Amino acid sequence: MNKFIPLSVPNLKGNELEYVTDAIEKEWVSTGGEYISRYETEIADYLNVESAAACQSGTAGLHLALILSGVEKDHEVIVPTLTFIASVNPVKYLQAHPVFMDCDDSLCMDMGKLKKFCQSECDFIDHKLVNRYTGRHVKAIVVVHVFGNMADMSAVMDIAEAYNLKVIEDATEALGTYYLEGRYKGKYAGTIGDIGVYSFNGNKIITTGGGGMIVSNDNSLIQRAKYLSTQAKNDAANFIHNEVGYNYRMTNLQAALGVAQLERLESFISVKAENYKLYQSGINDRLNGLKILDFRDDIRPNYWFYPLYITDSDKYSRKKIIKYLADNNIQARPVWGLIHEQKPYLNNQDYMIEKAPHYYNRIVNLPCSSNLSADDVHTVIDKIRAIS
CATH class of the missing domain: 3.40.640.10 (Type I PLP-dependent aspartate aminotransferase-like (Major domain))
Structure with a gap:
């Protein structure tokens, strides 16, 4: 295992x-x-x-x-x-x-x-x-x-x-x-x-x-x-x-x-930034149909989560990726269910919601802990490559 x-x-x-x-x-x-x-x-x-x-x-x-x-x-x-x-x-x-x-x-x-x-x-x-x-x-x-x-x-x-x-x-x-x-x-x-x-x-x-x-x-x-x-x-x-x-x-x-x-926040951010770059280089440059979402250009992010974005929904599915990773002992999660579609909020007003459903169907969040090793990142990347 x-x-x-x-x-x-x-x-x-x-x-x-x-x-x-x-x-x-x-x-x-x-x-x-x-x-x-x-x-x-x-x-x-x-x-x-x-x-x-x-x-x-x-x-x-x-x-x-x-x-x-x-x-x-x-x-x-x-x-x-x-x-x-x-x-x-x-x-x-x-x-x-x-x-x-x-x-x-x-x-x-x-x-x-x-x-x-x-x-x-x-x-x-x-x-x-x-x-x-x-x-x-x-x-x-x-x-x-x-x-x-x-x-x-x-x-x-x-x-x-x-x-x-x-x-x-x-x-x-x-x-x-x-x-x-x-x-x-x-x-x-x-x-x-x-x-x-x-x-x-x-x-x-x-x-x-x-x-x-x-x-x-x-x-x-x-x-x-x-x-x-x-x-x-x-x-x-x-x-x-x-x-x-x-x-x-x-x-x-x-x-x-x-x-x-x-006391360790900045060191956590440094590690997470390095792992984010590893994910980007291992996925964006080598796989068609998938990419790691960018952060804004005008910020220093804390790199909390690494959203994997499905650009080719004919080739990949959110559920398939999550299941395949789970079968290989890797935990991944979808983005949250949209709140305006949740039962307690069905009667509340929503306005021009178009992109949120798109991203809901196309995002998988990958392992991102601050104690994640480079080897762990490469393992996740290798498994994602194997899906295709």
């Missing part, structure tokens, strides 16, 4: 055990402890943002970000259909309504269609964007940076400014990605909009097992996120709560892992 090559697993060979042991020995294992504040400070320093709030998950972070953005019942939030469903579910938590937008060739939201939707399907009345079809107030945009790529933030920020929309960056897959040129040169994914959210799930580029982080250059928003994430305690000693809060704070054990992982 060949060695099993997983899709994306943690790399825990740094100071993780030392820091977690330290947290345990000091008996700070829950939602208090020095590693939480240290992790928040070090993430904020890395991203060059004002402040950060550690939370229980990326999903919890997005829920809080929507609340902080003023999203309420019967508001609308523009979201992509090509993303993991956790990017959209928090809109429903608030009894608001998602409006689904198509992707472009970066797999991120199509900003041309977003602009067209705002211009031709809505009215801007009293500083509010109103959807003509539903009569509802469009309050915010959730922009997802897919697979470590980066959405066109210059375009989305111009649209948001024109129509008084809040911008939440779902950067759960893009920690470490930043612009190399242009208006936002040097700016990291998650630091350009009003609020950015990251995830440290086990398959992300760095992990705390679970966990997430909210960042902003508006410190008042981050302080409110901390308040809401700790059950909205106005007087902790006397158990006084003036609002409904949430048990959304990260634990000190998770944060200890995170501090150790963040």
